[in-house]
Amino acid sequence: MMNTSPPRSLRRTASRPSPTLEDLALAAGVSRSTASRAINGGDRVSPEAQAAVDRAVVDLGYIPNRAARSLVTRRTSSIALVIPEPDVRVMMDPFFAVVITGITEALRETDVQLVLLMSRTDDDSSRTLRYLRGGHVDGAIVVSHHEADSWARSLAQTGLPTIFIGRPWDTASEVTYVDSDNVGGGRLAAQHLFGIGRRRLATIAGPADMTAAVDRLRGWNEGLAAAGLPASPVAYGDFTTDGGADAARRLLADHPDIDGIFAASDLMALGVVEALRAAGKTVPGDIAVMGYDNHAVAETAPTPLTTITQPMVEMAVRAGRMLLEEIEAPGSHPEPVIYSTELVERASTAVAPTASAANA
Amino acid sequence: MMNTSPPRSLRRTASRPSPTLEDLALAAGVSRSTASRAINGGDRVSPEAQAAVDRAVVDLGYIPNRAARSLVTRRTSSIALVIPEPDVRVMMDPFFAVVITGITEALRETDVQLVLLMSRTDDDSSRTLRYLRGGHVDGAIVVSHHEADSWARSLAQTGLPTIFIGRPWDTASEVTYVDSDNVGGGRLAAQHLFGIGRRRLATIAGPADMTAAVDRLRGWNEGLAAAGLPASPVAYGDFTTDGGADAARRLLADHPDIDGIFAASDLMALGVVEALRAAGKTVPGDIAVMGYDNHAVAETAPTPLTTITQPMVEMAVRAGRMLLEEIEAPGSHPEPVIYSTELVERASTAVAPTASAANA
């Protein structure tokens, strides 16, 4: 049966009796109540009392006991970053570093702490949910992935303030999220390849169970239509380099005459370039290739990749700020925020064949 | 005695306020004390009472209030991961993802939470220290970098259980750490380059204020000595690609005839290869190049890098476990743990010139 909690927890640490609010009040010559008000940016505190308390705080090295405060306020001054990702590899994605950096940025000057919740297995997943439901954090930021829909629903039920980074599947239940304009990004890709004169296009989309992948594909199709082009062949990859290479080979087998490929991630694009070269094609001479994400490797690759960039740090910062607001003023269901994307041109779609393409 | 006949107050999941231990006890027909014991893997609880409580836990969806528990036990069931790194870029290093993954792994099945403490500025740094000192966490893992010495000293004073990942500068104050054998790694590099017949060697060391860099350099020198080679030229880089390229150029200017370079990081090695190629040298034909870390790019680089690998995840897991033990049984100052390193051979030190070297 379910184990409620003899989870081995931690033993008492050697406690040097740290001063309590009572001690503080005594030292400042005021009552505990007044000390409390002064500590909390008190509204109704006389300047003298405030000064006395401030001095005592410094003298005693007073640090409020979070647990006690939390017990009565029902606030924990901490939020969770939920990473519902069974695959360890994904942590390697610089994406998470960026997200963490951004959220941390939003949290500074705030005394709110970031608790990391990674759930690799389904077991973890329910543990995590229990944790979130248990009121141990004031809010959560969920990095949206495949399973995001179930998370969205479960969390919505708890009423815990939650922001998703990346649109979750289940947007019906009034979830708030921050995302980039993946549709626009896809459109941009189509426009660009069309713009440099490519007409026999194809795309390699990401997994169909991820909103980002679906959106990019939709944007791509829209872009083609807007340019008066017919729908392009579509292959699917898993956002990895190998997956991209496989997809490129399939594409090439079915449509030997394509002259432009849009891969929905830079890693896939990398695989595409490799596969094309191996098949005797030049890039961008024979086939122009585009990626997505503006991943670090896009710039350092043998043939730097033209790609679509999204302001990831900004998105994470925004998600953090939105969560703080939502916690501060619950009930306000903020509108989703969508950041626009931009094209970054590099050698992989240079109009004229480049030196690096010539060596193939 | 109190009669518990009608199960009248069975507030199901619909109830607003989450059930307290009191509610649990009532539902289970025992006292609060007994319920508490049962919850905490009770020692002196009869099977019947235990079963009743277990059932009630499920029925009520009871989740213990951490704040209340923490208030009396003076434990928080959470540990901090401290990243004292002013430079945002460093977060991009997959290193951190690995560390987080490892610690998370050590913490699962433990109900201990990981809170992330990033301090980018000195301001943050003192805030962080205050936080740690405030008893908000039961222990800390510090990712050791430049400033690690001050951290080590400050934390040692607080008596907070702390484990460093990467040897801190100040090892005098009985700090516990987990590290890889950087000296051995450096030695390995020298051995390998010597082994493939290179005799005019040089190295690009990392910043002299990082123990890992210093140790690798020491190992390198030891390796040279053991092989009967004279001390090699040394240039310093900052662990970045550009830094590596710069250092390589300096090295080449002063010693045009070198035939082997050991860079203390893969990113630097990448820069080295670029710079050498730009200078008309072939790799590994003219000059064999080695990196360190077995970074992802070492494998995917145009010329895959021979490098030194260290079991980062294992190290992080170990650090996590050690911290838990130290918290469990304070006062036991565990010995530092040093993981051994291994050589990974790739094209950048292949004895015969490879195809990729021929295209230069």
Add this chain to the structure above:
DNA sequence: ACTCAGCGTGAGAGCGCTCCCACCGGGGTC
């Protein structure tokens, strides 16, 4: 003059939990 905001204050009541201690039986030991 008398009242009445309204500010600054302090006493007191808990928040939900753990832990100490007193209690109660039953099964040993003398």
Add this chain to the structure above:
DNA sequence: GACCCCGGTGGGAGCGCTCTCACGCTGAGT
């Protein structure tokens, strides 16, 4: 038989904090 030990139990006292409330005191309104 008297004794004690010991497993199982419940009562009660807080842990350190916030928050409501009531209290005096001032200055303005009538």
